[in-house]
Amino acid sequence: MVGNSETISYVDNGKLCQFHGGLILEHHKCESMARPLARPLLPEYLRVSLRLNRGNVSKPVVETGDKVLKGQVIAVPDTPRGVYVHAPTSGIIMEITQRPVASPDADLAPVVCIRPDGKDQWTPRQAVAEPFSLSRQELVQRIREAGIVGMGGAGFPTHLKYQKPAELLIINGAECEPYISCDERLMLDYPHELLQGTRLLMHASGAKEAIIAIEDQVGRVRSVLEKIIREKHYPGIRVVKVPTIYPAGGEKQLIKVLTCQEVPSGGIPMDLGIVVQNTGTAKAVRDAIVEGTPLIQRFVTVTGDVVGEPRNFEALIGTPFRHLLSLAKTDDERLHRLVVGGPMMGYAMPEVGTGIDKTSNCLLALSEEITRHHGPLMPCIRCGECVNVCPQELLPHQLHWYIKGENLEMAREHHVFDCIECGACAWVCPSQIKLVDYYRYAKAELRYLDYKKAKAERAREQHEKHDRRLERLKAERAARRKRHTQRLKDPASARENIAATLERLKQKPAPNRAGEPASISPEGDKSKDNTAETTDNPESSNRTETTPSGKDNNPA
C-alpha cells in the first residue's frame, strides 16, 4: 500500500511540506531555557497515579504500610494496553486512594502515596550490555516492563507502537506549544542518550531511517546532535528543522511536514509505515535498556508569568506540583490558574497537591491578568478565522453550530472525529467561544450513541434469532399436531394408537397416567419454549457487554 522508499526520499530532497492553517505564536521558551536543568530534592511525599492521561488503570500490587525500593513494580496492567508502574524512590506506601489526577477533567483515579525514606535505594536492575543483540520482541517486552508511555502528552503505551515493523521513525523534538522547553533541554543535556534511544527504537521498529524533528527556533540543538551522529557514525539518523508553526509538533502535522503524506482519516501513522515518538520517550527507552531503569522520572518545564525562576526539572513521577512550583519561586498570591501542559492544549488543575505523571511535560502557572479574555462571550459571527487556521481543514464554526443545536450527526458529517483538539480555532475566535469543549463533548456523545446503537443492534439480532426460533418451534409443533390429528382421523392407525397407549398404561404405575398424553399437548410444547428462552438470554446479555473504544487523536 505504501511506497515507503518514497516516504523517505522527500526528506532526502530536503523538501518540506506545509499543513493547512496553523498559528504563529509567541515563543516564550527562552525564560525557562535561561536556567540549567535542576534535580529537585526529594519531596515529602510522592503521589503516583495508577491511571494514565486517558488510559487504563493499573492494578496495585502493594499495600498501605509496605516498604518499597526505588524501581520496584507497584502496579501491573491487567490488559495488554495497560502499563507497569514503578516506585520512583524507596520509602513507605502511605495510602492508596482515589484522588484527582493530572488529566483534562481532573478525574478521580487510584493514586499511590509514597513517603520517601530519603535513602533512594534501588531494587536490583537489569542492564543489557549488548542491547542490539536483543530481538525486536525482547526489546519491546523490556520497554513494556519499564512502564514506558508517550511522554509528549497523550501517554500512549509505547510498546503498542511496535507490534508491526515500520519504515520510518520520527523522533518528535518539535514541541510546538509556547512555553514548553523540556524537549529542547533534554536534547541539549542528554544528546548521547537521546541518540542511543533513537537507535534502539529503530531496532525495535525495524526502521532503517530516523528523523529527529526540531523547531527551527531551537538554537544549538541541531549542531550538537549532528556532531555526535558524525563522530559515532550513526547511520540513517537525520536532524530536520521544521518551521515553528503551531501545531507543527502534532503527530499528523509533523508527518505532513516531513513526508508530505497525510495519515488517513481515522488511521494511525503506522498506516504509512511511520512511528512517531517523543524525545523523552526515546531517552526513557535508552535508560530502560542500557541501565535497566524503569520510567520513574521525566523532564518538566515549570514556567508562567507568576513563576520567579522558570526552568526545567528532572523530577520523579509523583512529585507534587506544589513542590516544583515553590522550587521555581512561584508567587502563590498571584497564582490564578495552574495548567498542566501548554497554553493551547493544557488543562487547568484544581489543586497544587497532585503529583506529576508520566505525561506532564509542563506546569504553567498563570496570573489572572494573563488568562483574562479580551471580550465577552458572544455568538459565533462566522468570521471564518477558525476555518483559516484549522490544521485539519475542518469547519470549526459549523461544527460548533451543529453541536450547539445537538445535531450531532451533522457534526459527524462535518468530520468532528478528525479534530485533533489543538485549540487553534478557539484561540483565534473573536467571540471567545470554547470551541474545543464542544468537540470533546460531541465526540464523547457520538461514541456513546454508537455504542448504544451497536448494543441495540446486537439485541435486535438476538431478538430476531429468538423470534425465528420461536417461529420454527411453532411450525414444528403445528406439523406434529397435524401429523397426530391425521393419525387420529385415520381409524386404523387411531385404533392402533389407542391400543398401544392402553398397553403402555397397563405397564406403568398410575401417577404417570396424567403425564403421558401431556407430551403431545400444547402445554408441553410451551414449556419447551420457555426453556429455549431462558437458555437464550444469558448468552445475549454476555455478548453485548463490550465497551466502546475510541481512537486517541491527540497530537503528541
Next chain:
Amino acid sequence: MKLSIESAPHIPRPISVQKVMGLVILALVPALLAHWWFFGPGILVQVILAVGFALAFEAAMLKARQVPLKPFLTDLSAVLTGILFALCVPPLAPWWIALLGMFFAIVVAKQLYGGIGNNIFNPAMLGFAVMLIAFPREMSNWLAPRDIAIHMPGLWETLQHIFTGGLSQSQVAYDTLTQATPLDTIKNGLRQGQALSEIRSQPVFGDFGGMGWEWIANWYAIGGLFLWRQRIITWHVPAAVILTTIAFSLPFFLYDSDVFLSPLQHLFSGGTLLGAFFIATDPVTGSSTPRGKLIFGAGVAILMILIRQFGTFPDGVAFSVLLMNSAAPLIDRLTIPKPYGTKGQRHG
C-alpha cells in the same frame, strides 16, 4: 487558594468581536471622508442618524428579548450596519429613510432572526432594498459631485433638507442640487434609446465610473485591502466579485458596447467595490467555506450585472447580495472541505 479551572486557551489572544467590527469601521473611514468631499456633509448626518436609530432599535429589541444589553450594544455591529446603510442612501435623503431603513435592518433582519450571528440576510442591505422599493424617488435623488456641482450644500442647508424636506431659506432650487446617479443616468438613457457612448459623454461620468463615485470606490478597495492585511476578510470574496464582474461583463460589452457597460464601468460604479469588500464579505450572511466564498462572490457579481443590464433597478448590489444570502447555507453544505487525511493520498 482557589484556582480557576477554565479550559484552554489559557492565554487568550487579544481579539474580540468589538475589535473586528471596529477594524471594519476604520477601513470605511477613508471612503466616508471621500464621500464628504465629493457630496458634502450629508453623509455625516446620514451616518449619525442611521447609527443612532440602529442603536436605539438594537437596545429596544435586546430589552424585549431579555438579553444583556452591554455586550451586544457595544459590539459595534449595529454601528457598522448603520454606516453601511448611510453610505448607500442619498446624502439629502429625508431623516425617516434612516429610521425606516434601520427598523428593517435591525429589528426585522437582525433581531427577529435571533441577533448577531443568526441573521440570514445582511441587515444593511435588507434595509436599503426595502427603502429602494418603497421610496424609489427619495432613494435616487443624489447630489451632483463637487466638480460639476453648481452649488455644494452646506451643513445648515443639509440639515434643513433632511429634516424638513425643503430649502425654504435658500435661493438655490432643489432641482439644481440633485442629479441622478451615473447608473440611473445610464438606465434612463438606455430606456430612451440612447447609445452608451452618448450617455457617457455627460459630465457626471468620470474616467471609469461616475465622477467622484470612482474615487470613493477606490477608497473602498484600499480599505478592503487593509482588512485583508489584518486578516479580517480573506481574498476569496473580493477576488471572486471583481474577477467575475470583469469576466461576465466583457463578452456583453464586446458584443455591443452601445448597450452593455464596460467591465470598468461596472467595477467603479454604484456599490460594486463596497459590495465586494464590505458587504459580500459580511461573515454572518455569506458563505464560510473557502470554495463557498468563491461561489458566493461570483454569484453576487453575476446577479448584479444581470440586474443592472436587464432589471428595473439601476444598481443590483443589494438585491444580488440578498439573493445570495439565501443561498449561502446551501452553498456551505455543498462545499464542505475535505479534511486532512481524506484527500487523494499519494499512495492507495
